[in-house]
Amino acid sequence: MEYFLQQLINGLTLGAIYGLIAIGYTMVYGIIGMINFAHGEVYMIGAFISLITFLVLGMLGVGWLPLALLIVLASAMFFTAVYGWVLERVAYRPLRQSPRLAALISAIGMSIFLQNYVQVAQGARVKPLPPLIGGGINLMEREGFVVQLSYLQIIIIVLTIALMVTFSLLINHTRLGRAQRACQEDLKMAALVGINVDRTISTTFVIGAALAAVAGMMVTLYYGVIDFFIGFLAGIKAFTAAVLGGIGSLPGAMLGGVLIGLIEVFWSAYFTIEYKDVAAFSILVLVLIFRPTGLLGRPEVEKV
């Protein structure tokens, strides 16, 4: 029971991180019908920007941790958002009228490019960050086994929930959110009612990248090591999460993220850790076979 509880906490933490990345996939798919395969790399860049900001703050002697975290968060979100914006302008917008395959190839190209760019600029070796937030709350203890909810896990889960609530309010109740939803439903009609479609698509990439940056910062803090390759696996996992939840659906992305996190952690805990990725991707295969629209997805065909 204690063991189960601990794994549940770990799974939710990991799931929160996947969920934040998955939102970027699902939003972009919803609006332009394309899988942005470079999104994992955007998350990786978010992690690097977080690390660099931490180190710079360390050199400047900013010692008060909450302030440092806030600055890192803002800096990671901002600079990663710039990457997301440039990515769309350079790699996707010129191909908007081309067949979908062209944009997909461009996305894979950007993914490889960003990986190599970070590898060359930052070096191929693993980058460590000493643990900054230690300790936690001991929820339970029995026969020497302690169930701990670490402060870092609390920060990750609370921050994720806060971001998702803000984000849902933004989508459902603001002018920007309505423009987003209109573009999701019908790009041409959205233009015909006077929405600046290009700008709305840019905003989508900016928001997706900013959320991925938060995930990047969390991972940097949580695992304490990052490298140029972390975006690949995390990206595909988050993509799986988006498909599991129903690609195009925002609540689906959040739910899918949490489920993938839980599956991965529980599989590692009760079966074999070596096969945790196999477990996660088997889910993807099963979903695609039995429920291609995902858990919360809608079928493509709508009543007209």
Place this chain on the structure above:
Amino acid sequence: MLRVEGLHTFYGSIEALRGVDLEVSSGEIVALIGANGAGKSTLLMTICGQPHAARGQVRFGDDDITQWPTHEIIAAGIAQAPEGRRIFARMSVLENLLMGATSADPQHFESDLTRVFTLFPILKERRDQRGGTLSGGEQQMLAIARALMSRPRLLLLDEPSLGLAPMVVKQIFRVIQEINEQQRVTVFLVEQNAFHALRLAHRGYVLVNGRVTMTGTGRDLLANPDIRAAYLEGGH
């Protein structure tokens, strides 16, 4: 108000418009009739920059809007209720109307809402219902209402009568006349239903295979034996 000169539009390698010339003056209702595939919808879409014309010119007022991005054309005062209505199915009626008001000054929103609810009272009853659940006639009303929410000077209507019961068609045409007469909105109407359209319109054009082949007042066109043979006989 609207002047189209030598307009050519391509879909891939298919030339849908082959040099269209026509003009709509302020305050008019102008009908464009033609068979399926003649290029009627393409013309309305090209006026809105979806897609942009390959050659020729679209002038609106004093501006050459041919290559403007669509949202700027809408902001300049053109609105369209397009073919197939294209209601945002997952949004409520009210949200659809909010979308229509994207380029309008928000301070007019409440009064504009009252205005379209007066024209189409059924929309007021359905305001919180999702667009996708409306009947065809209600969706057409919503499409027109949504277009009106941007306070257009020129309203483009693409087959507003398509697939609707005769009673509803009558109602919609009456409202179009009302919009034109009382609210001074210029209307450019595309129709296969030539009889209704030409009776309503001040002037009309006939489009055949991407070219304008005939023009005249609505009454003259209705009386023209060629038009009667091609577009009216057998139907009504």
